[in-house]
Amino acid sequence: MTTPTTTHTPPPPEASASAPTAVTPPPQSGNPWRPTFHGVSLMTRIELRRRRPTTKGYVFYGILFGLVIAICVAAAVFAPAQLSSTNFEIVLIMVLGVGMLIAPSLSATSINGDSSEGVLAPLQMSHLTAGDIAVGKLLASWTVSVIALVAVSPFLIYTFVSSGWTVLEMLTTVGAILLVVMAFTAVGLAWSSIAARAVASVALAHLTTGFFLIGTLIVFGVAGLLVTEESSQRDHYIDWNALSPEAESALDNAYMTGDYTNLNIDDYSCLESEWAYTVTHTERVSWIVLMNPAVMIIETAPIVDPETWEEDGRAAPGAFAMLHSALSEARMGPDNDINQYQAYDECAELATMIDNNVASDEDLEAQWEAQNSAWEQRQQELANLERAPWIGLGVSGALLVGSMWIVIRRLRVPYKTLRTGTRVA
Amino acid sequence: MTATAQAPAPVREAIVANGVARSFGSVRAVQDATLTVPAGSVTALIGPNGCGKTTLMLMLSGLLRPDTGTITVAGHNPSTDAAAVRAAIGWMPDQLGSWDNLTCLQTLTLMGEAYRIPRATARERGLDLLERVHLIEFANRPARVLSRGQKQRLSLARALVHDPQVLLLDEPANGLDPRSRIELRTLVREFAAEGRAVLVSSHVLAELDEMVDDAIFMSQGRTLGDDAAAMVADAKTRYLVHALDPAALQAALTGADVPFEAAGEGVIMRFVDEQRAAEALTWLVQQGVRIHRFGPAGSALEQTYMAMNEERR
Ligand SMILES: Nc1ncnc2c1ncn2[C@@H]1O[C@H](COP(=O)(O)OP(=O)(O)O)[C@@H](O)[C@H]1O
Numbered sequence: 001m002t003t004p005t006t007t008h009t010p011p012p013p014e015a016s017a018s019a020p021t022a023v024t025p026p027p028q029s030g031n032p033w034r035p036t037f038h039g040v041s042l043m044t045r046i047e048l049r050r051r052r053p054t055t056k057g058y059v060f061y062g063i064l065f066g067l068v069i070a071i072c073v074a075a076a077v078f079a080p081a082q083l084s085s086t087n088f089e090i091v092l093i094m095v096l097g098v099g100m101l102i103a104p105s106l107s108a109t110s111i112n113g114d115s116s117e118g119v120l121a122p123l124q125m126s127h128l129t130a131g132d133i134a135v136g137k138l139l140a141s142w143t144v145s146v147i148a149l150v151a152v153s154p155f156l157i158y159t160f161v162s163s164g165w166t167v168l169e170m171l172t173t174v175g176a177i178l179l180v181v182m183a184f185t186a187v188g189l190a191w192s193s194i195a196a197r198a199v200a201s202v203a204l205a206h207l208t209t210g211f212f213l214i215g216t217l218i219v220f221g222v223a224g225l226l227v228t229e230e231s232s233q234r235d236h237y238i239d240w241n242a243l244s245p246e247a248e249s250a251l252d253n254a255y256m257t258g259d260y261t262n263l264n265i266d267d268y269s270c271l272e273s274e275w276a277y278t279v280t281h282t283e284r285v286s287w288i289v290l291m292n293p294a295v296m297i298i299e300t301a302p303i304v305d306p307e308t309w310e311e312d313g314r315a316a317p318g319a320f321a322m323l324h325s326a327l328s329e330a331r332m333g334p335d336n337d338i339n340q341y342q343a344y345d346e347c348a349e350l351a352t353m354i355d356n357n358v359a360s361d362e363d364l365e366a367q368w369e370a371q372n373s374a375w376e377q378r379q380q381e382l383a384n385l386e387r388a389p390w391i392g393l394g395v396s397g398a399l400l401v402g403s404m405w406i407v408i409r410r411l412r413v414p415y416k417t418l419r420t421g422t423r424v425a
Numbered sequence: 426m427t428a429t430a431q432a433p434a435p436v437r438e439a440i441v442a443n444g445v446a447r448s449f450g451s452v453r454a455v456q457d458a459t460l461t462v463p464a465g466s467v468t469a470l471i472g473p474n475g476c477g478k479t480t481l482m483l484m485l486s487g488l489l490r491p492d493t494g495t496i497t498v499a500g501h502n503p504s505t506d507a508a509a510v511r512a513a514i515g516w517m518p519d520q521l522g523s524w525d526n527l528t529c530l531q532t533l534t535l536m537g538e539a540y541r542i543p544r545a546t547a548r549e550r551g552l553d554l555l556e557r558v559h560l561i562e563f564a565n566r567p568a569r570v571l572s573r574g575q576k577q578r579l580s581l582a583r584a585l586v587h588d589p590q591v592l593l594l595d596e597p598a599n600g601l602d603p604r605s606r607i608e609l610r611t612l613v614r615e616f617a618a619e620g621r622a623v624l625v626s627s628h629v630l631a632e633l634d635e636m637v638d639d640a641i642f643m644s645q646g647r648t649l650g651d652d653a654a655a656m657v658a659d660a661k662t663r664y665l666v667h668a669l670d671p672a673a674l675q676a677a678l679t680g681a682d683v684p685f686e687a688a689g690e691g692v693i694m695r696f697v698d699e700q701r702a703a704e705a706l707t708w709l710v711q712q713g714v715r716i717h718r719f720g721p722a723g724s725a726l727e728q729t730y731m732a733m734n735e736e737r738r
């Protein structure tokens with residue numbers, strides 16, 4: 001019973017007491033931490049096998065997938081055959097949202113969970129380096145999230161067809177989404193390597209996600225207050241309360257007829273009103289909102305020119321195009337300087353009118369026209385402003401690299417410090 | 426991979442630790458541990474719960490950095506050459522952990538691959554080890570269905586996948602049935618017979634008696650060096666003798682001026698070696714005392730353990 005009989009031939013050369021199959025693991029030295037190809041792929045395989053769904057899981061995914069396809073088919077039958085990018089954009093944001101929800105949930109229990117289950121330390125004892133374990137876990141969690149996103153891919157493909165985007169543009173944005181999902185997977189891993197308990201790390205991971213998605217918008221709003229310039233302005237109005245009844249009815253009459261010649265300017269006393277005129281220099285704080293991963297995804301979308309979109313073969317400016325304009329407005333800041341404000345003076349206006357300088361309809365028309373074309377030019381400029389996903393991409397990259405750095409550091413043995421309140425094994 | 430690469434120069438002392446200490450915050454888990462485990466021998470690490478056995482083993486295995494003190498395992502220093510130390514060690518943790526969704530064979534194969542053993546070889550070895558720990562019929566069942574004792578055996582098999590030079594077993598007998606305990610003892614002895622070193626911590630002291638060559642006692646984070654060794658040596662000299670007529674036995678001994686202690690129905694006598702014990706038995710029989718039991722007075726380790734009599738933490 002104690003020595004197992006070897007059924008296979010020939011007997012191995014170095015049969016040991018523990019088992020007849022001789023093994024020759026390569027020697028190790030130092031304390032390497034870098035990820036290796038063999039280690040990362042093995043670790044990913046282990047993690048994916050451990051998380052492989054059960055038959056019930058497969059059935060559930062299958063039903064979900066079938067449902068999504070059915071909805072797409074129904075939509076294709078009933079929807080008008082018109083280019084519209086908004087649907088596609090909604091699906092993209094949905095994919096991002098789902099990815100950012102599930103990815104950290106999966107990874108945020110990966111390290112402290114394994115540690116309390118007692119399966120982490122035996123791996124650390126093996127030839128796997130800290131980098132192997134960290135990157136393998138990252139890739140495995142990320143793959144699972146991506147597979148979950150595949151369930152909504154029929155929506156994505158269906159809406160893409162009528163979006164007016166090119167394939168390359170779609171791939172760029174989807175690639176950016178996958179990068180964000182990977183970055184937040186890494187954030188989840190980092191929290192699970194820091195916090196002792198799974199509840200804490202999941203909560204912290206979702207808080208981090210929430211901070212970048214919603215917190216950046218709030219911080220942007222608050223920061224806007226700090227960059228708001230104020231100058232007091234003086235406007236002048238006719239003091240209606242001080243008017244004699246005759247003067248008042250004469251003015252009313254003049255407004256009706258457009259004939260101001262009978263009025264005497266001295267009948268009308270003037271009121272001065274002082275108020276704070278503010279200009280918010282959003283261009284100084286727009287980087288905060290550009291850190292937002294959803295904003296970053298919007299900024300990777302193609303630019304839609306509000307005038308030439310039809311010739312360009314695009315759909316009419318959709319949600320992303322509008323948001324891009326709004327962001328551009330924030331990036332460019334206000335178009336008027338704080339000192340450019342022209343105070344309103346009703347009294348002076350009345351005086352010029354009394355001097356029979358009533359503006360003609362043509363003049364008004366031209367004035368209106370000029371204002372309108374300035375506004376349109378501004379809109380054109382905003383819509384076509386160069387895209388700015390770089391800050392968001394940088395943030396994602398930094399989160400990814402920084403988190404992985406933390407994870408690898410925390411996984412290296414011999415441990416100097418432990419997660420507080422935990423044991424090694 | 427050459428044959429010389431995996432056959433390291435024989436190291437006489439597989440584990441040497443000197444003045445090792447480690448605290449967790451204000452808890453001084455190990456205060457001063459000094460021990461030597463020679464190659465080719467089995468050494469027990471004995472002490473009450475919470476005396477720092479697991480912590481000491483973690484430091485020896487290169488998972489935990491000691492605050493002070495030096496450690497050498499298989500000729501390597503875990504603080505500079507942790508990977509070599511880990512590679513030399515087969516570690517069976519006191520915490521049972523297994524990948525619930527994987528089968529026993531998958532677990533061992535993947536673990537072997539983690540030691541960079543080719544997959545086919547790792548699988549083959551996994552089968553051997555499952556046979557060895559009598560889990561072969563569970564080879565293709567998920568690890569979550571295993572009972573506690575079976576998980577313990579899987580954990581032992583996992584510690585052996587890479588054919589380590591040094592085995593650290595942290596309370597391996599926990600949850601094992603008597604038969605598995607005897608098999609564990611056989612395995613550990615065979616392992617030592619091949620020139621490898623084994624350090625085993627356990628509470629089942631009576632069993633360690635037959636398994637170990639040497640014992641290290643630990644109390645409140647300190648290893649008790651020579652004192653405890655002397656106590657074990659002393660305990661080994663104690664024999665318990667029972668006669669059909671206890672009064673006659675005591676009378677014979679008193680008459681011949683032989684020192685003894687009364688212990689219940691029998692008496693305890695001391696003999697420096699087995700030769701003396703045999704002579705004494707012959708003499709007693711010749712005196713007409715009808716002896717019906719003559720043997721070591723219980724487990725030497727247990728006696729020492731109880732004699733240490735220090736409060737538990
Ligand atoms: N990670 C840790 N954090 C805090 N205290 C610990 C930790 N690990 C062990 N201890 C404490 O150190 C002491 C020794 O623990 P341990 O080595 O597990 O004892 P043993 O294995 O001998 O039962 C105990 O008092 C335990 O509570």
Ligand SMILES: [Mg+2]
Pocket residue numbers: 478479480519595
């Ligand atoms: Mg213990």
